[in-house]
Amino acid sequence: xxxxxxxxxxxxxxxxQMQNIISMDTKVMYILYVAEQQRSRDxxxxxxxxxxxxxxxxxTEFVVAPGCxxxxxxxxxxxxxxxxRVPHPSEGSGIPxxxxxxxxxxxxxxxxxxxKAGGVSLSMPKQRDWGDSVAYxxxxxxxxxxxxxxx
Numbered sequence: 001x002x003x004x005x006x007x008x009x010x011x012x013x014x015x016x017q018m019q020n021i022i023s024m025d026t027k028v029m030y031i032l033y034v035a036e037q038q039r040s041r042d043x044x045x046x047x048x049x050x051x052x053x054x055x056x057x058x059x060t061e062f063v064v065a066p067g068c069x070x071x072x073x074x075x076x077x078x079x080x081x082x083x084x085r086v087p088h089p090s091e092g093s094g095i096p097x098x099x100x101x102x103x104x105x106x107x108x109x110x111x112x113x114x115x116k117a118g119g120v121s122l123s124m125p126k127q128r129d130w131g132d133s134v135a136y137x138x139x140x141x142x143x144x145x146x147x148x149x150x151x
Contacts, residue, residue: 029061030100031071033078033089034141039118040072043140046117047110064102094142101134107147111135114145127151 034040041052041060053069054061060072075089104110107125114137115121122136122144134148 025067026063026069027067029069029071031073032100032139032141032143033075034072035075035090035093036140037072037074039140043114043117043119044070044072047114047119047145049113070100094138096138096142096144099136099144099146101146101148104147104149107133107135107149110147111137114139114147119145125149 032040037057037060041055044060044062045051048062048064048070050062050064052060052062058074058077062070064070075093079088079090102110111121111125118140120138120142122138123134125133125135125147128134131151132148133151134146137145137147139145
């Protein structure tokens with residue numbers, strides 16, 4: 001699966017048309033809890049080369065693939081919603097517990113954009129045992145991002 005401007009469907013429809021069509025039928029949304037919503041929005045806008053389909057106080061959403069969105073929610077907002085039965089999200093900031101694994105046509109290009117936009121370089125593109133060439137970085141909140149290509 002690819003996303004963003006790498007997706008072949010984007011050659012037939014404008015970027016805005018495609019995002020509007022896809023956003024109507026979201027099947028999966030992966031939400032990251034972030035310290036600063038605007039900083040994270042700007043980071044992902046630059047890295048993904050996509051505009052958010054929703055950007056309001058409390059939530060930013062990007063369509064990253066047909067039926068799939070990436071959401072950015074402020075830590076304090078989700079802490080209020082979840083209450084005190086779970087630790088405040090900021091207590092786990094920077095501790096890798098998952099990753100966003102994105103198939104792209106040029107992992108090095110995405111990796112470089114991520115680092116330039118404020119991400120932390122973890123691993124340059126490298127052939128991995130499972131058959132992908134993958135680069136790893138962390139976003140400004142410490143969320144792990146993988147940019148991959150099948151080889």
